[in-house]
Amino acid sequence: MxxxxxxPAPTVVRLGxxxxxxxxxEHMVGFRPTESLVAIALCGPRERMGxxxxxxxxxxxxxxxVVGAIAAEVGRRMVFAxxxxxxxxxxxxxxxxDGFLPHRSxxxxxxxxxxxxxxxxxxxxxxxxWSYVCDDSRCCPPEGRPIDRQSPDAVKLAAEHALLxxxxxxxxxxxxxxxxxxxxxxxxxxxxxxxxxxxxMLDLGVVAFSADVEAELDGLVDRFVDPRATVSDDxxxxxxxxxxxxxxxxxxxxxxxxxxxxxxRRLLTAVARRAQPxxxxxxxxxxxYAAYVDGSGLIASxxxxxxxxxxxxxxxxxxxxTMLQNQVSPDEVRECGLxxxxxxxxxxxxxxxxx
Numbered sequence: 001m002x003x004x005x006x007x008p009a010p011t012v013v014r015l016g017x018x019x020x021x022x023x024x025x026e027h028m029v030g031f032r033p034t035e036s037l038v039a040i041a042l043c044g045p046r047e048r049m050g051x052x053x054x055x056x057x058x059x060x061x062x063x064x065x066v067v068g069a070i071a072a073e074v075g076r077r078m079v080f081a082x083x084x085x086x087x088x089x090x091x092x093x094x095x096x097x098d099g100f101l102p103h104r105s106x107x108x109x110x111x112x113x114x115x116x117x118x119x120x121x122x123x124x125x126x127x128x129x130w131s132y133v134c135d136d137s138r139c140c141p142p143e144g145r146p147i148d149r150q151s152p153d154a155v156k157l158a159a160e161h162a163l164l165x166x167x168x169x170x171x172x173x174x175x176x177x178x179x180x181x182x183x184x185x186x187x188x189x190x191x192x193x194x195x196x197x198x199x200x201m202l203d204l205g206v207v208a209f210s211a212d213v214e215a216e217l218d219g220l221v222d223r224f225v226d227p228r229a230t231v232s233d234d235x236x237x238x239x240x241x242x243x244x245x246x247x248x249x250x251x252x253x254x255x256x257x258x259x260x261x262x263x264x265r266r267l268l269t270a271v272a273r274r275a276q277p278x279x280x281x282x283x284x285x286x287x288x289y290a291a292y293v294d295g296s297g298l299i300a301s302x303x304x305x306x307x308x309x310x311x312x313x314x315x316x317x318x319x320x321x322t323m324l325q326n327q328v329s330p331d332e333v334r335e336c337g338l339x340x341x342x343x344x345x346x347x348x349x350x351x352x353x354x355x
Contacts, residue, residue, distance in 0.1 A: 019148045028052045033091040039074045041083035051081035075113030080327030086114045088121040179302040190274045193237035213242035224267040236274040243282035256290045257337030265290045281311035293334040
């Protein structure tokens with residue numbers, strides 16, 4: 001297979017620029033949060049932004065027990081993420097009143113639970129933000145600080161994500177919908193394409209059909225170097241059905257472990273968007289794995305849920321979902337994927353000899 005294309009180096013956002021960090025958080029979670037608490041783990045000696053966690057804000061009528069449970073969950077997740085420091089962002093439509101920032105009790109409770117320094121905590125509305133930890137009017141005025149989505153850092157960050165085909169969606173529901181299959185007449189067309197692919201696999205046999213699709217993948221991946229690329233029903237169906245061959249699936253899992261496999265990620269996401277139950281467990285699992293190792297836990301969880309709805313006994317989805325729920329770090333998961341490369345190569349050579 002052709003070697004994956006390099007992708008741009010990651011943008012470094014200055015931690016002192018709160019407005020740029022607020023924009024970065026939107027890119028990390030994939031949508032503009034509403035009525036949400038977002039916790040960011042800062043890791044390593046340079047305290048780079050790593051794992052992110054989004055939870056719904058408690059309602060006004062919720063008592064201390066609910067606030068405490070949310071704080072405990074954030075603390076537990078930050079410990080699992082090995083955070084050296086933490087940043088908190090409270091996204092809400094409720095502005096400060098008489099100088100009092102809403103949800104301060106939640107921020108205070110989280111600070112007690114995280115077991116690491118709280119570098120910053122900010123209240124974020126549609127266009128302004130306030131700090132919970134700074135009351136210096138020279139940098140944190142009472143009227144709040146404007147969120148500048150056109151600052152150099154923010155523009156650079158948005159441009160990098162746009163080059164990769166990633167955009168900030170308007171809501172969590174929009175983000176989750178991007179992981180689920182198309183419906184309507186397009187779905188019926190795809191089901192027919194999957195039937196044709198199954199017939200082709202039965203005519204050739206699983207191994208030969210899988211080998212043919214593996215050969216086709218080079219051209220498809222090269223096409224998806226362009227984020228605007230598309231895939232036809234028959235192309236998507238052949239990939240979907242071929243992934244019933246676990247060796248091909250595992251070959252792609254190894255390739256997805258490479259941080260430079262962006263074109264393959266885009267291709268499989270496009271295939272999964274078209275693929276229909278109950279043939280979509282494998283491709284959904286691969287999309288979930290790619291999201292997981294990239295640190296996109298929400299997308300990964302949705303993709304694994306989809307795989308397990310199609311096939312509740314799909315072991316790879318069960319295994320990865322358990323790792324995600326137990327907060328195994330994306331780097332550790334990626335190392336597991338890369339570590340299986342030798343075994344996959346040996347199985348592939350053995351299969352070729354048998355053929």
